[in-house]
Amino acid sequence: xxxxxxxxTFLLAALTAMPAAIAAADLExxxxxxxxxxxxxxxxxxxxxxxxxxxxxxLTRDGLVAVRDANAVPLKxxxxxxxxxxxxxxxxxxxxxxxxxxxxxPEWESEVRNTFAQRWVQKAQGGWWYQDAGGGWAKK
Amino acid sequence: xxxxxxxxxxxxxxxxxxxxxxYFPAAAAEKAADKIIDEVWQLKQEQQNQQKPADAPAxx
Numbered sequence: 457x458x459x460x461x462x463x464x465t466f467l468l469a470a471l472t473a474m475p476a477a478i479a480a481a482d483l484e485x486x487x488x489x490x491x492x493x494x495x496x497x498x499x500x501x502x503x504x505x506x507x508x509x510x511x512x513x514x515l516t517r518d519g520l521v522a523v524r525d526a527n528a529v530p531l532k533x534x535x536x537x538x539x540x541x542x543x544x545x546x547x548x549x550x551x552x553x554x555x556x557x558x559x560x561x562p563e564w565e566s567e568v569r570n571t572f573a574q575r576w577v578q579k580a581q582g583g584w585w586y587q588d589a590g591g592g593w594a595k596k
Numbered sequence: 597x598x599x600x601x602x603x604x605x606x607x608x609x610x611x612x613x614x615x616x617x618x619y620f621p622a623a624a625a626e627k628a629a630d631k632i633i634d635e636v637w638q639l640k641q642e643q644q645n646q647q648k649p650a651d652a653p654a655x656x
Contacts, residue, residue: 463602468609481621481624482624482627482628483621483624483625483627483628485628485631485632490632494632494635494636497636498635498636498638501636501637501638551632555628561618561620563618564620564625567620567622567625568625568629571622571625571626571629572629572632572633575626575629575630575633576633579630579633579634579637579639
């Protein structure tokens with residue numbers, strides 16, 4: 457009888473400690489795969505930045521980027537912008553997936569994506585365009 | 597017979613462990629996102645106590 461009591465007490469103590477430990481934990485982002493994607497995005501940012509500033513490219517509500525106003529891009533550069541956007545989105549999708557996988561919860565991918573979507577906009581420079589919750593474009 | 601009664605809390609508590617573990621850690625995710633965005637957009641030129649380059653000069 458007594459040993460059951462000990463077992464239950466121990467179980468309860470472990471359970472009360474557990475949520476605190478989990479809440480304090482950081483998300484794992486230091487993996488080679490994440491570092492590689494991050495490096496690739498960082499290298500691309502120099503090319504994308506002018507298009508964010510001109511409004512040609514905006515931040516979407518699903519954590520990606522999109523060509524918002526092709527007319528803001530000279531005709532000769534349009535193909536280049538499309539390629540940049542496609543490459544950036546490929547990296548971003550891979551990044552969200554990798555973060556979820558690195559933490560052992562592939563099903564977190566959409567929440568990771570949503571978190572990033574908000575933080576990209578939060579950290580965007582004034583004058584850049586982003587999609588609001590309804591999907592319309594707004595200028596920061 | 598009597599010890600069966602302890603199976604009840606165990607049956608309730610064990611699934612709770614699993615439930616706790618699947619909560620999405622929103623605050624930690626935000627922190628992780630900020631760190632990655634700062635690096636991708638190079639918003640913080642000054643390294644913040646993490647990931648000091650190996651060839652960095654000695655501590656100031």
